[in-house]
Amino acid sequence: MASVDILFEGxxxxxxxxxxxxxxxxxxxxxxxxxxxxxxxRGAILDPLAAGGLGxxxxxxxxxxxxxxxxxxxxxxxxxxxxxxxxxxxxxxxxTSRDAEGFALADGVSLIRTPGHTPEDISTVVEADxxxxxxTHAWWTPDGPAEDPYAPDMAVLHDSRARILALQPKxxxxxxxxxxxxxxxxxx
Numbered sequence: 001m002a003s004v005d006i007l008f009e010g011x012x013x014x015x016x017x018x019x020x021x022x023x024x025x026x027x028x029x030x031x032x033x034x035x036x037x038x039x040x041x042r043g044a045i046l047d048p049l050a051a052g053g054l055g056x057x058x059x060x061x062x063x064x065x066x067x068x069x070x071x072x073x074x075x076x077x078x079x080x081x082x083x084x085x086x087x088x089x090x091x092x093x094x095x096t097s098r099d100a101e102g103f104a105l106a107d108g109v110s111l112i113r114t115p116g117h118t119p120e121d122i123s124t125v126v127e128a129d130x131x132x133x134x135x136t137h138a139w140w141t142p143d144g145p146a147e148d149p150y151a152p153d154m155a156v157l158h159d160s161r162a163r164i165l166a167l168q169p170k171x172x173x174x175x176x177x178x179x180x181x182x183x184x185x186x187x188x
Contacts, residue, residue: 116157131170141177
């Protein structure tokens with residue numbers, strides 16, 4: 001089973017400060033970083049990696065939930081990694097087209113399409129030691145928002161949220177906040 005660590009807990013503040021929640025998943029030889037975007041400084045990502053005995057060169061894969069800069073800005077920290085988005089894998093100067101839906105990065109770690117915030121959103125689904133974890137931008141924080149002001153089609157977002165909740169995850173890691181256990185109060 002995979003291990004999951006939050007490298008940096010993201011936030012949305014009223015003073016124009018925005019940071020993505022950046023996570024690390026380890027399964028076998030795979031070291032996966034999810035959404036290495038805006039953070040106060042590179043140390044917010046690299047220091048927790050180093051505390052776990054890892055350097056940037058040890059990261060094998062990076063996943064972008066979507067292509068907004070607040071989720072991708074620090075991708076260059078990981079020069080040896082394969083980069084994954086909704087339709088391809090990128091490494092060096094090689095672009096390998098593939099659909100993200102069902103793509104396995106490692107045993108128990110896969111991607112699914114969850115459009116909503118953008119039409120190209122994907123989520124990372126992890127079978128972790130303590131239950132299923134889903135990394136997603138279908139929720140910005142544990143509180144939602146119930147209606148994403150940037151979503152081009154709210155019905156599509158609600159369908160993706162329903163899909164994620166049907167997986168019965170123990171934990172959801174939203175794009176800009178603390179991990180949470182879904183409940184009847186979770187915005188649908």
